[in-house]
Amino acid sequence: xxxxxxxxxSGRVFHIEEDAYTVLQKYLVNLQNYFGKEEEGKEITSxxxxxxxxxxxxxxxxxxxxxxxxxxxxVIETMGTPEFFEEEIGDEEPxxxxxxxxxxxxxxxxxxxxxxVCGGIAVYFNMDVVLVRIIFVLLAxxxxxxxxxxxLILWIAVPKAVTTxxxxxxxGEEVTxxxxxxxxxxxxDSVKESYNKFTKTETxxxxxxxxxx
Numbered sequence: 001x002x003x004x005x006x007x008x009x010s011g012r013v014f015h016i017e018e019d020a021y022t023v024l025q026k027y028l029v030n031l032q033n034y035f036g037k038e039e040e041g042k043e044i045t046s047x048x049x050x051x052x053x054x055x056x057x058x059x060x061x062x063x064x065x066x067x068x069x070x071x072x073x074x075v076i077e078t079m080g081t082p083e084f085f086e087e088e089i090g091d092e093e094p095x096x097x098x099x100x101x102x103x104x105x106x107x108x109x110x111x112x113x114x115x116x117v118c119g120g121i122a123v124y125f126n127m128d129v130v131l132v133r134i135i136f137v138l139l140a141x142x143x144x145x146x147x148x149x150x151x152l153i154l155w156i157a158v159p160k161a162v163t164t165x166x167x168x169x170x171x172g173e174e175v176t177x178x179x180x181x182x183x184x185x186x187x188x189d190s191v192k193e194s195y196n197k198f199t200k201t202e203t204x205x206x207x208x209x210x211x212x213x
Contacts, residue, residue, distance in 0.1 A: 004066045010046070010053040014060065016067040024052075024072045027081070031177065034082040040184050047164040047180050048079065054165065080177045103172035106161035107154075115155035123170055 003018040016024065031048060035041035052075055059071050103124050111119025111129050118136060122129035139147035161167045164183055165175045173179050 002066075009056065010050040012053045012057060014053075014056050014067050015065075016072075017069060020067050020069040020072045023069060023076075024067075027072075027076055030082055035181070040181075040188050044181050044184050047184065048177055050163055051079070051165045051175055051180070054163075078176070082177075101169070101172055101174055104166075104169040105158055106166055106170040107158050108170070109160055109162065115151075116160060117151055117154045117158065120158060120161070120170065 004015050005018065005021050007014055007016055007021065028045075028049070031045050032041075035044045038044070055075050055078075056067050056071070059065075060067055105124045106120050107116035108119030108123055108129075109116055111122065113133070118132040119129050121127070122132045125132075136147055136151060159166070161170045164180050168175050168179055168183060173183075
């Protein structure tokens with residue numbers, strides 16, 4: 001029987017075989033070294049660890065079984081390694097015969113008025129979120145409130161896309177290290193752009209003048 005260790009990965013406890021632990025540690029160290037020099041490095045590696053923990057949970061039946069070397073190698077093959085990132089630059093189009101992952105329905109946290117149901121449906125069916133909202137409003141009148149009940153059921157039943165992995169699944173993107181990095185960097189750039197625009201508004205300038213005085 002192989003020696004096992006108990007580890008805490010992204011807040012979840014796992015039993016892992018010794019050889020699997022060695023490979024996993026080396027993989028995580030490589031990721032930390034690769035992303036450590038970047039501004040968003042800590043957030044990227046944190047999201048990667050969360051995704052690995054999610055995969056381990058699915059494979060080990062709620063922690064009853066130990067993570068094996070085979071399981072770790074499967075995760076590494078799926079997520080990708082830093083050694084191959086630069087080779088993949090510029091190769092954004094899927095290979096011939098390669099299918100994109102199917103989108104998963106989540107509630108969209110950034111496109112919501114109430115629960116983000118319409119935002120999630122819009123992404124899932126590649127529609128304009130405004131159009132989806134209009135359809136729901138019209139159906140609410142036509143069905144004498146049945147559409148409102150359907151919305152509430154979806155609000156309860158459909159999970160919200162909280163993690164980066166869930167957001168990628170919502171958009172039909174593979175949950176790989178490369179895509180996690182790309183998503184987080186785009187999010188950070190978007191926040192910076194919004195802040196820069198805000199600093200140029202009269203409201204911000206007036207507040208700055210008031211603070212200075």
